Amino acid sequence: xxVSSPQFKQKSRKALADEQLxxxxxxxxAGFIGKRRKAVDALPEFEALxxxxxxxxxxxxxxxxxxxxxxxxKVIASGGRVHWAETAEDACQAVLDICRAVGARTVTKGKSxxxxxxxxxxxxxKNDIRPVETDLGEYIIQLRGxxxxxxIGPALHLNKEQVEEDFRRVHDKLPAGRDLSQPESLLGExxxxxxxxxxxxxxxxxxxxxxxAETGTSIIVTNEGNGDLTQTLPRVHIVVASIEKxxxxxxxASQILRVLARxxxxxxxxxxxxxxxxxxRPGDPDxxxxxxxxxxxxxxxxxxxxxxxEMLRCIRCGACMNHCPVYHAVGGHAYGxxxxxxxxxxxxxxxxxxxxxxxxxxxSTFCGRCESVCPMQIPLPRMMRHWREREFERxxxxxxxxxxxxxxxxxxxxxxxxxxxxxxxxxxxxxxxRRTGWFRSLPLAGGWTRHHDLPAPEARTFMQQWRDRxxxxxxxxxx
Amino acid sequence: xxEDTRKAPRVGLFVTCLVDLFRPTVGFAAVxxxxxxxCAVEVPMAQTCCGQPAYNSGDRADAAAIARQVxxxxxxxxxxxxxxxxxxxxxKKHYPALLRGGAWESRAEAFSGKVHELxxxxxxxxxxxxxxxxxxxSVTYHDSCSGLxxxxxxxxxxxxxxxxxxxxxxxxxxADVCCGFGGTFCVKYPDISNKIVEEKTACIAAAGAETLLAxxxxxxxxxxxKLHRQGSAIKVRHVAEILxxxxxxxxxxxxxx
Ligand code: SF4
Numbered sequence: 001x002x003v004s005s006p007q008f009k010q011k012s013r014k015a016l017a018d019e020q021l022x023x024x025x026x027x028x029x030a031g032f033i034g035k036r037r038k039a040v041d042a043l044p045e046f047e048a049l050x051x052x053x054x055x056x057x058x059x060x061x062x063x064x065x066x067x068x069x070x071x072x073x074k075v076i077a078s079g080g081r082v083h084w085a086e087t088a089e090d091a092c093q094a095v096l097d098i099c100r101a102v103g104a105r106t107v108t109k110g111k112s113x114x115x116x117x118x119x120x121x122x123x124x125x126k127n128d129i130r131p132v133e134t135d136l137g138e139y140i141i142q143l144r145g146x147x148x149x150x151x152i153g154p155a156l157h158l159n160k161e162q163v164e165e166d167f168r169r170v171h172d173k174l175p176a177g178r179d180l181s182q183p184e185s186l187l188g189e190x191x192x193x194x195x196x197x198x199x200x201x202x203x204x205x206x207x208x209x210x211x212x213a214e215t216g217t218s219i220i221v222t223n224e225g226n227g228d229l230t231q232t233l234p235r236v237h238i239v240v241a242s243i244e245k246x247x248x249x250x251x252x253a254s255q256i257l258r259v260l261a262r263x264x265x266x267x268x269x270x271x272x273x274x275x276x277x278x279x280x281r282p283g284d285p286d287x288x289x290x291x292x293x294x295x296x297x298x299x300x301x302x303x304x305x306x307x308x309x310e311m312l313r314c315i316r317c318g319a320c321m322n323h324c325p326v327y328h329a330v331g332g333h334a335y336g337x338x339x340x341x342x343x344x345x346x347x348x349x350x351x352x353x354x355x356x357x358x359x360x361x362x363x364s365t366f367c368g369r370c371e372s373v374c375p376m377q378i379p380l381p382r383m384m385r386h387w388r389e390r391e392f393e394r395x396x397x398x399x400x401x402x403x404x405x406x407x408x409x410x411x412x413x414x415x416x417x418x419x420x421x422x423x424x425x426x427x428x429x430x431x432x433x434r435r436t437g438w439f440r441s442l443p444l445a446g447g448w449t450r451h452h453d454l455p456a457p458e459a460r461t462f463m464q465q466w467r468d469r470x471x472x473x474x475x476x477x478x479x
Numbered sequence: 480x481x482e483d484t485r486k487a488p489r490v491g492l493f494v495t496c497l498v499d500l501f502r503p504t505v506g507f508a509a510v511x512x513x514x515x516x517x518c519a520v521e522v523p524m525a526q527t528c529c530g531q532p533a534y535n536s537g538d539r540a541d542a543a544a545i546a547r548q549v550x551x552x553x554x555x556x557x558x559x560x561x562x563x564x565x566x567x568x569x570x571k572k573h574y575p576a577l578l579r580g581g582a583w584e585s586r587a588e589a590f591s592g593k594v595h596e597l598x599x600x601x602x603x604x605x606x607x608x609x610x611x612x613x614x615x616x617s618v619t620y621h622d623s624c625s626g627l628x629x630x631x632x633x634x635x636x637x638x639x640x641x642x643x644x645x646x647x648x649x650x651x652x653x654a655d656v657c658c659g660f661g662g663t664f665c666v667k668y669p670d671i672s673n674k675i676v677e678e679k680t681a682c683i684a685a686a687g688a689e690t691l692l693a694x695x696x697x698x699x700x701x702x703x704x705k706l707h708r709q710g711s712a713i714k715v716r717h718v719a720e721i722l723x724x725x726x727x728x729x730x731x732x733x734x735x736x
Contacts, residue, residue, distance in 0.1 A: 453704045
């Protein structure tokens with residue numbers, strides 16, 4: 001997927017003016033936050049679970065090579081194959097090779113952010129293979145030729161009426177008079193349309209929420225059950241997953257599962273938690289004949305041991321964006337690549353380069369709400385600041401900004417000079433603003449006065465007044 | 480002030496740049512509150528700003544230089560107190576991170592242990608349970624992000640406000656949600672910041688209080704500036720002003736004295 005993060009400002013202005021989007025975001029925000037709160041409040045051990053989930057991932061990341069190798073051995077032992085992919089291109093090619101080997105024309109797909117990251121759909125289409133998204137949200141945005149705006153709610157930016165319109169446009173063989181006014185009827189129709197696709201597909205592709213080293217199992221959690229059909233009905237199942245998804249044991253996976261759904265949607269657990277280990281064994285009633293895992297690195301191993309290491313704990317629950325005031329304001333598409341919100345602001349520069357995505361870690365108030373809800377206790381603001389440091393070191397921020405900052409720092413590092421300068425300018429500014437107490441506009445303060453007034457300084461600086469008080473005290477006056 | 484037989488704790492007031500330049504009243508309110516609670520308050524002249532503009536812009540070198548300057552000026556006090564959760568958080572939580580691994584590491588750690596946000600200091604350290612202030616009218620309180628999430632300032636201001644005679648606290652919805660200030664964020668991304676502060680002022684207006692309070696001047700100026708642009712009559716003050724009984728001074732933007 002093309003990186004359009006450099007246009008963050010333009011895109012966010014457009015998003016702010018989009019009333020439909022703003023309504024959709026408002027609704028989603030209230031829903032996610034309230035539901036998570038309730039789920040967390042109902043589980044007294046939630047905080048303890050967060051800590052243990054974090055510890056599990058920290059341990060795994062410290063021994064990532066060992067666990068990945070163990071995982072690979074188990075996959076092979078259960079009859080599957082592992083394809084290591086260093087880059088997005090490698091991963092796409094691996095998937096294509098498998099599809100070609102079995103003569104696949106159609107593939108069904110469960111919801112997967114990794115396949116968005118490697119832009120698999122475009123690649124398959126270019127190679128004459130038709131990918132069919134089976135998650136309702138993904139299906140909708142595929143119809144619209146869009147990308148997900150949220151990592152767990154890809155179509156979060158849309159409302160029901162827009163979806164109805166799309167369905168009437170695309171499903172044009174169905175009776176025009178049918179009722180599509182309810183979310184349930186939309187879901188029902190999508191199911192009807194998708195059912196035959198599962199049988200037509202030669203290959204089913206899913207992502208993975210966890211890869212279990214102990215057993216060689218991949219686990220997905222879904223609410224629609226489409227993932228199960230995707231991976232059990234076609235002849236071939238391909239799991240596309242990134243390397244940090246591995247955990248040591250099933251027990252570890254189930255611990256993290258306890259914080260995942262609660263943080264994401266406020267459910268105690270998702271409707272379906274599906275485990276798959278290898279292809280169908282003799283005597284199994286169902287399952288694929290071939291089982292492949294494409295293990296993607298795509299820059300992750302180079303995050304290990306850096307100040308962005310902890311980002312690899314992320315379990316893609318979406319809580320950080322669900323609680324982010326900036327995400328709420330502009331929605332996911334403004335971020336300009338696959339991963340939006342606070343986790344995207346840290347991950348995108350790691351994966352596509354900070355020179356293309358510098359706005360993302362800068363567009364944060366550092367309010368810290370993301371970190372406070374992140375089930376994996378990832379210090380997102382701190383890592384956004386690290387990106388700002390990298391930018392600063394490389395001189396990537398605009399010249400005017402650097403100049404302003406340099407000037408300010410010159411004075412801030414010289415207290416005497418600073419006091420002299422402020423004791424001259426502040427009383428003058430205060431005098432200028434005395435009549436109303438406010439400035440509606442002020443040279444060099446356009447960023448501020450575009451949307452709000454600036455209160456005039458009260459009077460002389462505190463330091464000036466304090467000195468007077470001290471002097472009065474010494475002269476025997478009353479403080 | 481009554482003489483105490485115990486030695487009064489020596490407090491270095493970190494005024495913060497915004498209070499120094501825009502609203503000295505907050506500094507005097509802080510001094511009054513701490514002196515009334517038995518502290519000897521001093522204001523070292525070698526202070527300018529906590530360094531957040533540099534730190535949050537990725538300029539570590541300047542931020543570290545300012546951190547060393549602040550530590551040098553304040554490390555001999557028993558306590559270092561700032562009327563701002565954001566600046567106190569910078570001094571307490573971020574200076575040690577900034578100076579880790581160098582000659583200043585242990586000094587930064589020791590310094591960090593002395594730093595407090597004003598209202599947290601009054602309640603948690605000095606054990607103040609009530610203030611002798613009065614304020615006729617209703618107020619609503621916004622929890623500024625750094626104070627709330629870095630320093631756990633939430634119950635303390637409400638506890639003291641509850642003891643102000645005549646004061647009626649009307650909680651707003653989403654009091655703990657960011658106001659959109661974010662330091663340089665609000666001038667770098669003014670349109671996004673504006674959207675966030677509009678949501679905030681809507682919650683403030685819906686609370687139906689006459690006065691908005693918070694513990695951070697940056698957020699207060701942001702919200703006050705928006706309320707004024709919107710033509711709202713809601714007054715805006717730092718919480719210390721009300722706790723110190725200094726509500727006779729004009730509110731933020733109310734003109735000079
Ligand atoms: S960063 Fe944390 S909150 Fe955000 S998606 Fe990842 S795990 Fe969830």
